[in-house]
Structure formats: structure tokens, C-alpha cells
Amino acid sequence: MFGETLTAAPNLKWVHFVNTGVDQHSFLRNLVERGVRLTTSAGSNGEPVAQTAICGLLMLAREFPHWWAAQGRREWAPLRGNAVPSELKGQTVLIVGLGTVGMTVAEFLPDAGNASYRRPAQPAKTG
Numbered sequence: 001m002f003g004e005t006l007t008a009a010p011n012l013k014w015v016h017f018v019n020t021g022v023d024q025h026s027f028l029r030n031l032v033e034r035g036v037r038l039t040t041s042a043g044s045n046g047e048p049v050a051q052t053a054i055c056g057l058l059m060l061a062r063e064f065p066h067w068w069a070a071q072g073r074r075e076w077a078p079l080r081g082n083a084v085p086s087e088l089k090g091q092t093v094l095i096v097g098l099g100t101v102g103m104t105v106a107e108f109l110p111d112a113g114n115a116s117y118r119r120p121a122q123p124a125k126t127g
Helices: 002-007 028-033 046-061 064-072 100-112
Strands: 014-017 037-040 092-096 115-119
Touching (some): 002 028, 046 100, 092 100
């Protein structure tokens, strides 16, 4: 519906998207061909999204799903032996995509003593 509204506006000159990943919309070709200026806020929320990704990484590495499940069952379920999470220091992390989020995560990881291997994301296919 949003795309239909934009393509139906004959005097449209500019569309600003607050989100990223807008290149996946099929209606963009029509707007570009009409000379409509398209802008985004790409990168504006990269820092908080990266921090959330790092938080998720730490939570998974420290077995938080185990603790939540035990809490839901109202039981104490300590991890022992091989079930104890490995230390994060020295582990390898793969980052796919070096946009604002990926670069912020990559900048954080060496501080945590991790090796990070970076691979740029492939551009999305449109059309």
C-alpha cells in the first residue's frame, strides 16, 4: 500500500526512508525513473543496534537461554563440567556485512580479546 501511494503521487519529488534496506522494494524503480530523490537514514542507529547484537552474542555465549528456561521451571540448574560456557577470549567471530552495525561490532570484539574475520555482505538483488 505504501508503494502504491508513492507511485500514484504525480508531483512527488523526494522520499526519505528512516530505515535501511529500502533497495528491496519493487516500487523504487518507478520512482527513480521519474527522477524522485530517494534518501535514507542508513547508519543513524548503527551504534545501538550493534550494542544490542553484542548483548545477544554475550547472552548466547554465557548460556542465558538455559538460565531463562530453568527460571521458567522455577528450578536451580547450575551448569557443571563440559556444560560450563567457554571463555569468550580467543574465540573466533564471523561478521557478515561491514555496514555501520558490522563495523561497530568488529571494533568492539578486539577489545574483548577476540579475533574477528570480516567479509562484506553481498548486495541484495533487486527486481
